[in-house]
Amino acid sequence: MRYSLFNVIVNGLTKNLFAERAWRDPDPRPAYDVLVIGGGGHGLATAYYLAKNHGIANVAVLEKGWIGSGNAGRNTTIFRSNYLLPGNEPFYEHSLKLWEGLEQELNYNVMASQRGIVNLIHSDAQRDAYVRRGNAMRLAGADSELLDAAQVRKLLPFLNYDDARFPIKGGLLQARAGTARHDAVVWGYARGADKLGVDILQNCEVTGFLRGADGAVTGVETVRGPIRAKKVALAVAGSSSRLASKLDLRLPIESFVLQAFVSEAIKPLIPGVFTFGAGHFYISQSDKGGLVFGGDLDGYNSYAQRGNLPVIEDVMEGGMALLPLLGRLRLLRQWAGLCDMSMDGSPIIDIGPLPGLYLNAGWNYGGFKATPASGWCFAHTIARDEPHPLTAAMRLDRFRTGHVIDEKGVGAQPNLH
Amino acid sequence: MLIPCPYCGVRDAQEFSYRGDAMPVRPDPAAPDAEEKFHDYVYLRDNPAGAFKEIWHHSAGCRRWVEVERDTLTHEIKATRFSAEGRRA
Numbered sequence: 001m002r003y004s005l006f007n008v009i010v011n012g013l014t015k016n017l018f019a020e021r022a023w024r025d026p027d028p029r030p031a032y033d034v035l036v037i038g039g040g041g042h043g044l045a046t047a048y049y050l051a052k053n054h055g056i057a058n059v060a061v062l063e064k065g066w067i068g069s070g071n072a073g074r075n076t077t078i079f080r081s082n083y084l085l086p087g088n089e090p091f092y093e094h095s096l097k098l099w100e101g102l103e104q105e106l107n108y109n110v111m112a113s114q115r116g117i118v119n120l121i122h123s124d125a126q127r128d129a130y131v132r133r134g135n136a137m138r139l140a141g142a143d144s145e146l147l148d149a150a151q152v153r154k155l156l157p158f159l160n161y162d163d164a165r166f167p168i169k170g171g172l173l174q175a176r177a178g179t180a181r182h183d184a185v186v187w188g189y190a191r192g193a194d195k196l197g198v199d200i201l202q203n204c205e206v207t208g209f210l211r212g213a214d215g216a217v218t219g220v221e222t223v224r225g226p227i228r229a230k231k232v233a234l235a236v237a238g239s240s241s242r243l244a245s246k247l248d249l250r251l252p253i254e255s256f257v258l259q260a261f262v263s264e265a266i267k268p269l270i271p272g273v274f275t276f277g278a279g280h281f282y283i284s285q286s287d288k289g290g291l292v293f294g295g296d297l298d299g300y301n302s303y304a305q306r307g308n309l310p311v312i313e314d315v316m317e318g319g320m321a322l323l324p325l326l327g328r329l330r331l332l333r334q335w336a337g338l339c340d341m342s343m344d345g346s347p348i349i350d351i352g353p354l355p356g357l358y359l360n361a362g363w364n365y366g367g368f369k370a371t372p373a374s375g376w377c378f379a380h381t382i383a384r385d386e387p388h389p390l391t392a393a394m395r396l397d398r399f400r401t402g403h404v405i406d407e408k409g410v411g412a413q414p415n416l417h
Numbered sequence: 418m419l420i421p422c423p424y425c426g427v428r429d430a431q432e433f434s435y436r437g438d439a440m441p442v443r444p445d446p447a448a449p450d451a452e453e454k455f456h457d458y459v460y461l462r463d464n465p466a467g468a469f470k471e472i473w474h475h476s477a478g479c480r481r482w483v484e485v486e487r488d489t490l491t492h493e494i495k496a497t498r499f500s501a502e503g504r505r506a
Binding site for chain 1: 418430431435437438456457459460461462463464465466469471487489490491492
């Protein structure tokens with residue numbers, strides 16, 4: 001059923017509109033053209049665009065738990081395209097353009113709201129860096145605007161402007177950035193893909209891979225039985241190394257946990273997203289009213305999906321330095337997600353490294369904003385067996401050839417990206 | 418998280434700085450396959466979910482390098498020793 005105001009009114013009066021399943025719950029077929037492992041935003045978007053853009057609908061998405069139960073349900077729901085390097089920025093700008101039309105595309109309310117992001121500036125050197133970044137964004141066709149202290153004060157009057165150590169000198173604004181409802185993105189892509197004929201197989205953990213005589217990947221072993229496929233695509237950021245190890249592959253990735261926090265709900269206060277430039281702290285306000293914020297990774301390798309207290313203290317200190325009113329609020333919830341921290345801080349979308357295998361991994365802590373373009377470009381890579389022009393720099397062999405995309409320039413130390 | 422330092426005893430993990438995976442060994446730059454070996458050493462990781470050997474520096478304590486055997490799923494620490502005590506296996 002197509003969702004519309006007319007349907008809401010008519011069906012609201014005659015039957016329960018939302019009692020129908022939005023997508024089927026099929027049994028696995030013995031074989032598909034393409035298997036996408038990972039029922040998060042990226043996997044479902046990949047399946048959707050495979051069917052929509054490339055006419056490949058004989059596709060199954062395999063999910064260990066329920067769709068959206070991993071990092072798609074653990075992020076802080078921000079989309080933006082304020083990157084610096086030419087290997088990254090055009091890709092994220094394409095993603096932002098897809099966000100702008102996503103609800104019409106999917107006929108699903110993903111609650112995308114372009115409320116803007118401000119990266120605060122605290123020193124002259126930082127202003128220089130953000131001028132450069134803003135210009136790089138504009139060169140890639142994105143929007144950016146440099147704000148002085150008075151303009152920031154007008155936009156965000158509640159910040160601590162006169163902090164002795166970190167006075168606020170201005171900010172870099174991207175007005176087209178914003179936030180969306182993370183679950184709705186997952187559900188919207190799932191419903192869209194299902195309508196085009198994609199099978200979404202939940203509670204279908206992949207336990208191993210089927211291999212051909214030449215070593216090619218020809219399918220997977222799952223808890224619901226073996227499934228064969230011409231092409232097998234991994235979209236399991238957070239657990240990429242775990243699945244790759246079943247193929248005896250080692251990836252340029254380490255896993256870390258990133259925590260996020262939500263306060264009790266308050267009246268509308270924060271108009272968009274803003275980030276602290278002198279520490280690692282960022283914050284926005286959800287439509288429900290809770291302040292959603294986060295900061296640094298827990299700094300050591302972990303698959304625990306829970307964080308430790310020192311980082312909580314660090315995030316709160318950053319928050320209090322910038323936004324003293326935070327101290328009057330109670331923390332409602334705290335959680336952590338697994339991050340595929342890659343060796344240069346940028347993602348990997350590529351063919352291989354084995355025949356029949358396709359890899360989408362290494363999203364660090366920036367996967368949510370990339371969801372539409374990741375699916376778009378990964379579907380292209382799978383369908384045509386060649387990288388999409390926007391992800392041509394995001395190939396796995398860049399580490400071998402030295403063409404890394406290191407936004408922060410910290411080198412192969414994943415916990416510092 | 419508490420880390421038992423072989424010299425200082427059980428101390429808060431906040432006293433330590435994290436170096437990371439203990440397994441990569443710097444290859445011989447003069448070896449004929451050095452380029453391949455260095456790619457492996459600098460970039461590729463086992464990244465296991467479970468038992469893991471890693472290096473911490475007790476930077477706010479005895480300032481020695483400590484090899485820690487930790488479970489990455491539970492954060493349970495099985496054993497620690499000085500990195501200087503020879504090559505790990």
